[in-house]
Amino acid sequence: MTFSIQHDQTWASDFLKRMDEDGPWANWELYQLALEAEKSLIIPEFLGLQAPRHIPHVQILPHQLEVARKVIEDMNGKGILADEVGLGKTIEAGLIMKEYMIRGLAKKILILVPASLVIQWTHELNTKFLIPAVPQKKAYVWEQCDVVVSSIDTAKRSPHRDIVLNQDYDLIIIDEAHKLKNKKTKNYEFVQHLKKKYCLLLTATPIQNRVEEVFNLVSLLKPGHLGNEEYFDEAYRSGKYNVQNEEKLKQLINKVMVRNRREDTGLEWPKRIVKTIPITLSPTERQLYESITNTRKNTTLAQQHAFSTITLQREVCSSREAVFLTLKAMSEKEGISDEARNSAINLMQEIENVDRNSKAEKALEIIQSIDDKVIIFTEYRATQLYLQWYLKQHGISSVPFRGGFKRNKKDWMTHLFKNHAKVLIATEAGGEGINLQFCQHIINYDLPWNPMRIEQRIGRVHRIGQEHDVHIYNFATENTIEEHILRLLYEKINLFENVIGDLDEILSRVGMKNIEQHIRDIFYDSDTDGEVRIKMDNLTSLLTYSDGEGDSYASEGHS
């Protein structure tokens, strides 16, 4: 026989007892209601999704339904969910989880997410999916609660580790799973030892250019799917690596991974309208910028300050307050030479000559011309504070926002911004899960050197739910390091127009995950603007070249 039959005996024993004791007996109506309730909960087919009718208040998009169906029916509940940022991986995971719970196939569930997202996941599962998920706070939660959300760092640590490894999980969900690509890490080893029937790995960037990272991730989900290590080495990493092989690898990966790209979803995405706003430094600002640049020519100083010159140059382009804080910290640093200290102090004095902030003036002008809400992103806390003060002087209310805010403070600030303030001034994208799609205007007051962070900034408003075109204003201070970055790199790779998700693939494919460091090196090691330009050109052509190539290990997300 190809299956076993089990009889649940609990009913019978209790019934016989009641026969002996002459009751108690139910009334006929309740008896019928019990059967009707059961009938409505019957799962009529092996295939298909029951979950949507249980959560009618959640708008589920067609591609999300398809992902859930595919993972359950084609992948036996083991899949890497790798949709591009903003397409709703959390919804997909929640949908799959709900389906297994409704079918009675998953009861004990563990959700491992970055610490900063624990509360948000818990909240979404409870409100959207009506799943009573609990954040892990006390040790007893592991054993006594069925659906637990925790950070992997907590779970893997003693005394939790042993308890967690002892649980029989039906389903394990891991968010930001690309962090598990290295099998030598404690996290990897921990997840490998978890007992799991169904497993979902969520990641926006699974496609690394290093094949062993793909191998490690897939081996966690389904050991052997890509062969064992020796075989994999032989087939894909050694000299035999070729197009035919690559196609085969891609097919194998597609069996365990779904990846939707924006253009696959059939959704209408609002446009991104990008404007570069040139800023001319005032004479005093320019003077300060030049003085800082000149410190590089002083060789003893340059050695001591190392990268600080570049930092200071960038800060001048933001606000004198930002420069001041850095200089102050430098001058107070222990073990610093007198010469360096004096030069820092001199520069601090020079700051006092700066009588205006050209960028802030421009920002004000733009904000006043827009009859709508505006988000300003800056790299510096000092600039953030200054801008808040400056806008207030001109009768414009604003709220601050930082990545380090606690969850409820983030929610509160979002609420204030939505209902009471015109401007939100943020120092970081604020992490995942903060949705500002009611706003359509973004000012990139200064630019981060990590292009992924720009994607994250824009992704806060350019996402599902955004009904209007999004306007992006990039401030570029003329004849400074900032303009180089914008003109030589970001504009050439169409950073701002490209949709989210393209960039991370490009970067990881060329092995340029630390692009920030490359940019820094270019500026630091180049003696002339011409040299900077040439090196940036080279970097750019590398990025744009790979843009045209097929995506090596990327799943196509639809077969």
Next chain:
Amino acid sequence: MLQKDIHNFLERYFNSNDCELLERYESMLHVQLTIELDKLLMNRPFYWHYQQMTGAEPNPMKLKLRTEQAEDGSGDGEFIHFGSPRLHQIFQSTKQLGSYIRLYENVMQNNQSYIPLVPWLGLNIKVSYQCDRKKDLLHSIGLNLINGIMVSEFQSLLQAKPLTPKIPDYCYTMSSMIKPVSGIKRIESYIEQSILEDDPQWSIDARKRWQEDEELLDHFYQDAEELPESYHVEKQALKELYEPKVIVQIINGGMFYLSNHTMMH
């Protein structure tokens, strides 16, 4: 279940649990819970514990349930839909409250002679086919405990009859030739037989999926000198995931004493 069906279900539920309906509209119910239902649904064991200790006047809660949401989200009361936890809690409680039953056919008696009632065992049974996927089937079986005749769709036959919890006048129950305990066994083996006659393709497919994954796993560790613990953990997990099984569970059931002229064959 549509929203309308849910409303009807709730109204019948509270009525049959003797709860007073304080307000009743097309899509809203306001009910005064009984002490028993408060304990079942409201999840406040401490209140009832203290009430018992202090002997205070028990004060069961009122419940306001809506099956239609005002467009602006206004309107007090809990919105109930098919997925809402409250409804599932109520579903769950019906299982507790409506599991075991004994009923008699309310036979209209004209002449003065006594009428025998035949004992039937009726069971509503859920059969779940489970591997990494799952589906369910409901059976409703009645077994005549005098002659051993078994009928399917028993519940619908019952629903067409007048039934009463007290034995009607001028009626008597015949004693069973088959004991209830063996009756349950007979019905179970009948169910088992019907499962075995089913197409087993689903379980063959599941075993195939299981075997494929197990072969991959063995391949993955084939060069290991000693198989690590992660191998055994994964192997066990594959078994639990794919191993096909059928679970037979009795939803509810009981004794039904029916008049002999019932055309059940």
